[in-house]
Each structure stands twice: as structure tokens, then as C-alpha cells.
Amino acid sequence: xxxxxSAILGVxxxxxxxxxxxxxxxxxxASEFLGIEQTNINKAYEVIIQxxxxxxxxxxxxxxxxxxxINLWVKVMIAFLPxxxxxxxxxxxxxxxxxxxxxxxxxxxxxxxxxxxxxFYKENETHTLDVEDVTYKQAAWIGFAxxxxxIPGTSRAGSSIIGAMLVGLNRKTSAEFSFLLAFxxxxxxxxxxxxxxxxxxxxxxxxTNLAVGFVISFIVAFLAIKLFLKFLENFTFVAFGIxxxxxxxxxxxxx
Numbered sequence: 001x002x003x004x005x006s007a008i009l010g011v012x013x014x015x016x017x018x019x020x021x022x023x024x025x026x027x028x029x030a031s032e033f034l035g036i037e038q039t040n041i042n043k044a045y046e047v048i049i050q051x052x053x054x055x056x057x058x059x060x061x062x063x064x065x066x067x068x069x070i071n072l073w074v075k076v077m078i079a080f081l082p083x084x085x086x087x088x089x090x091x092x093x094x095x096x097x098x099x100x101x102x103x104x105x106x107x108x109x110x111x112x113x114x115x116x117x118x119x120f121y122k123e124n125e126t127h128t129l130d131v132e133d134v135t136y137k138q139a140a141w142i143g144f145a146x147x148x149x150x151i152p153g154t155s156r157a158g159s160s161i162i163g164a165m166l167v168g169l170n171r172k173t174s175a176e177f178s179f180l181l182a183f184x185x186x187x188x189x190x191x192x193x194x195x196x197x198x199x200x201x202x203x204x205x206x207x208t209n210l211a212v213g214f215v216i217s218f219i220v221a222f223l224a225i226k227l228f229l230k231f232l233e234n235f236t237f238v239a240f241g242i243x244x245x246x247x248x249x250x251x252x253x254x255x
Contacts, residue, residue, distance in 0.1 A: 001042060003212050005034050010049055010213035014220025017053040018179055018228055020114065020158030020240050021247075025103040028152060029251065032100060041206070044193035049213040051190040053221035057179050060225050064131075064180065072180070075134055079143035079160070079177075080184040086147050087189075094150050104251035106153030111244030117162055118238050127170040131177045138167045142177065146185075153248075156185060161237070171232050179225060 012030050016023040027046045028038070036042055058065055064072065087094065128134055134142075145163025149156035157178050164174035 001036050001045070001209050003209055005036055006049075006209040006213040007216055008034065009046065010052075010216030011220050013046070013049050013213070014053055014056075014217040014222075015224050017050060017217075017221055018157050018175075018182070018225055020110070020155050020161050020237060021244055022103070022107065022110070022153050022155035022158065023050060023053075024098075025107060025153035025155070028098055028103055029100065032255075038098060041197050044197040045206070045210060045213070047186075047193045048190050048210060049217045050186050052214040052217040054182050054186040054190075056218055056221035056225060057183055059222055061176075061180065069132070072132055072134075075136060075139035076177075076180050077184060078136060079139040079146065079181050080188075082140075082143040083146045083149065083185060084188060087150055090150070091192075098152050100251055100255045102151065103153035104248045104255070106151050107244045107248030107251065110154055110158050111241045111246075111248065113162060114158070114237050114241030114244065117165060118236050118241065121165055121236075123170045127168055128173055129170055131173055131180065134169065134173070134177055138164070138169065141167045142181070146181065156182065158240075171236065172229060175228060175232055 009027060009030060012026050013023055016026045024046070031038060031042065031046070063069075128138065142160055142163040145166070146156060146160045148154050148159040157175075160178040160181055161171075161174045164177055165171065169177060
């Protein structure tokens with residue numbers, strides 16, 4: 001992997017981490033086009049630059065990361081537990097699913113789900129309008145919905161947002177809860193892969209590549225969060241559903 005490759009992956013990660021279009025899926029496809037072999041080290045690298053995007057959440061929501069919001073973080077951790085448990089138990093099987101074919105199929109499936117949900121979803125005054133008001137029960141159901149994100153191409157953001165909308169959160173609050181939920185998920189994933197591959201990643205060119213991708217991913221993700229929330233003030237997730245279907249079909253045709 002060259003510095004150029006690292007920069008490209010950093011941009012892609014920063015844009016896609018918080019959008020419901022699967023950052024992992026895009027990274028797999030980009031790596032294929034760039035000729036980057038999907039070795040364990042490169043897979044771990046891709047996970048670690050995702051952590052840079054997660055830090056953008058802290059910068060966008062600094063007030064949420066205080067003891068004054070401990071109740072909110074209890075709910076976030078409740079939502080985190082299902083994917084943590086299933087991901088740990090079936091980590092080997094999940095790694096084996098990393099392929100273009102799986103990504104393409106799940107892009108299409110996820111896109112169809114978004115279109116169906118948006119077809120029947122209507123925001124109203126009874127919906128949860130603030131992440132602080134999310135209930136423990138809602139958090140648990142969002143956590144179970146997020147389990148589907150273990151399949152590459154499904155999208156962690158997408159599955160958690162859909163789960164949130166189905167249990168009564170409005171679109172913006174669904175996205176914001178998904179942002180916060182990304183923090184423990186990616187912290188755990190990054191720590192696991194860093195511990196497993198730290199010698200290969202933190203030496204020579206690998207460290208330089210990681211630093212470049214990390215910084216770029218952080219900057220792009222910070223801007224992406226702000227633009228995404230602005231988008232949701234006026235639009236639905238239909239565009240993302242259509243994009244997922246078209247992108248998935250193109251992948252099946254090309255590969």
C-alpha cells in the first residue's frame with residue numbers, strides 16, 4: 001500500500017463511515033480497484049483508519065462526552081453489547097465474508113430495505129427528537145438491528161439508523177444516535193486489530209501510511225457529519241437507498 005492508496009482510502013472512509021452506505025464495503029471495493037491485497041494487515045489498517053473518523057464524533061459532540069451525560073452513554077452501551085458479543089464469537093466467520101460479491105448483494109438488500117422503510121415512515125410529534133430521550137428499550141432494539149452490520153456491505157450506520165427509525169426516532173436523532181454508537185463499536189474493533197497486528201502496522205512505511213490515512217479520514221469525516229445532518233433537515237434516506245441498489249448492481253456487473 002502506497003501513501004497515495006492510503007490517502008484515497010482515508011477520503012473514502014471519512015465520507016462513508018457515517019452515511020448509510022457501508023464504509024467497509026466501499027473500502028473493500030476501493031482496495032480491489034487499487035490492487036491492494038486483502039491481507040490481515042491491510043484489513044486491520046482499514047479498521048484502524050475508521051477510528052480516525054470516530055474521533056470526528058468527539059469533535060462534533062464534545063459536550064456529550066462528559067459525566068453529565070452518563071445516562072445517555074449507558075443507553076449507548078446497551079446498544080453496543082449485541083454486536084460486541086456476536087462479533088467476538090463469530091469474528092473468524094465475519095472476516096471470511098469480506099468479498100466483492102457479498103458487499104454487492106448486501107448493498108442491494110440494504111437499499112431495498114431503506115426504500116421500504118421510507119415508503120411507510122412518517123415523522124410526527126410522537127417520535128423521539130433528542131438522543132437524550134432515547135429509552136433503554138429503544139437502545140436495545142437499535143443494538144440488535146446493528147448486528148446485521150457484521151455482514152460486509154450492510155453498513156453499521158445504515159442498520160442502526162433503520163433500527164432507530166423503526167423504534168420511533170426521527171431521522172436526525174436516528175443519525176445522531178448512530179454517530180455516538182459508532183464510538184464504542186469502533187474503539188473495540190480498532191483496539192482488537194491493533195493488538196493483533198501492532199508489530200506489522202506500527203513499523204516503517206506501514207506507520208507512515210497509517211498516519212496519512214488517519215489524518216485525512218478525520219478531517220473528511222468531521223465535515224461529512226455536519227453536511228449529513230444538514231441534508232436530513234430537508235431530505236429523506238431514499239437517495240441513499242437508490243444509490244445502494246445502483247452501486248450494488250454495478251459491482252455485480254463489473255465483477
